[in-house]
Amino acid sequence: xxxxxxxxxxxxxxxxxxxxxxxxxxxxxxxxxxxxxxxxxxxxxxxxxxxxxxxxxxxxxxxxxxxxxxxxxxxxxxxxxxxxxxxxxxxxxxxxxxxxxxxxxxxxxxxxxxxxxxxxxxxxxxxxxxxxxxxxxxxxxxxxxxxxxxxxxxxxxxxxxxxxxxxxxxxxxxxx
Numbered sequence: 001x002x003x004x005x006x007x008x009x010x011x012x013x014x015x016x017x018x019x020x021x022x023x024x025x026x027x028x029x030x031x032x033x034x035x036x037x038x039x040x041x042x043x044x045x046x047x048x049x050x051x052x053x054x055x056x057x058x059x060x061x062x063x064x065x066x067x068x069x070x071x072x073x074x075x076x077x078x079x080x081x082x083x084x085x086x087x088x089x090x091x092x093x094x095x096x097x098x099x100x101x102x103x104x105x106x107x108x109x110x111x112x113x114x115x116x117x118x119x120x121x122x123x124x125x126x127x128x129x130x131x132x133x134x135x136x137x138x139x140x141x142x143x144x145x146x147x148x149x150x151x152x153x154x155x156x157x158x159x160x161x162x163x164x165x166x167x168x169x170x171x172x173x174x175x176x
Contacts, residue, residue: 003111006104008071012112015066015079017052024076025068028098034130034158051081065091065120069108074099080112082125090124090169091116095140102140109144110175117172127168130156138166146170 001012015021026047053063064085069078078097085091093116095102095109116122127141131151142148146168154162 001111001115003108005107008104010077010108011070012067012080012108013070015068017060017062017066021068021076022048025079028076029096031098032096034133067112069097078105080109082116084126085122088121088123090126091120091122092126092128094127102136106140106143109140113144113170113175117175123172125170127170128152129166129168130158131164131166132156132158141168144170145174 003010003012015025026044029047030042051063051066053061055061064081064083066082067080068076069080071077077099078095081094081096082091083094093113095112097105113125116125125146127146129137129141147170149167149169151167152165155165156163
């Protein structure tokens with residue numbers, strides 16, 4: 001899928017968990033101490049455990065649905081990841097843009113939300129953000145139409161301390 005945001009084209013496709021893709025994702029992600037609400041501490045195994053699980057028989061499986069976001073001049077500029085999927089009731093979404101820019105990417109994020117609602121049939125999408133995130137991240141979620149639904153106490157761990165986490169949600173009929 002190609003999405004144009006303010007004159008820039010982005011391609012969005014499912015992330016194939018190949019060695020090359022995981023290495024590129026790790027190289028992009030390790031610049032951020034926190035990713036998808038988890039402290040990575042420059043630990044590749046911890047990073048892999050966020051996204052991959054293993055059956056008792058030794059088969060590897062993804063722990064959610066994952067899309068890579070590419071630009072022609074910047075492969076894997078971002079990621080869209082859905083976890084805690086309870087079809088058709090709800091799922092939790094994680095957005096990440098590895099160049100640190102969220103401004104002007106609202107159309108891209110809206111397109112991904114519409115995909116979740118239209119193609120997957122999910123009724124509600126949730127987002128969680130630790131209280132220490134940059135205000136631009138909170139503003140981005142709110143600009144997408146997410147509504148703050150509350151806060152959980154001491155559910156995020158970073159730099160040796162526990163922090164509260166904001167809870168946001170958006171319903172299918174609020175997007176479509």
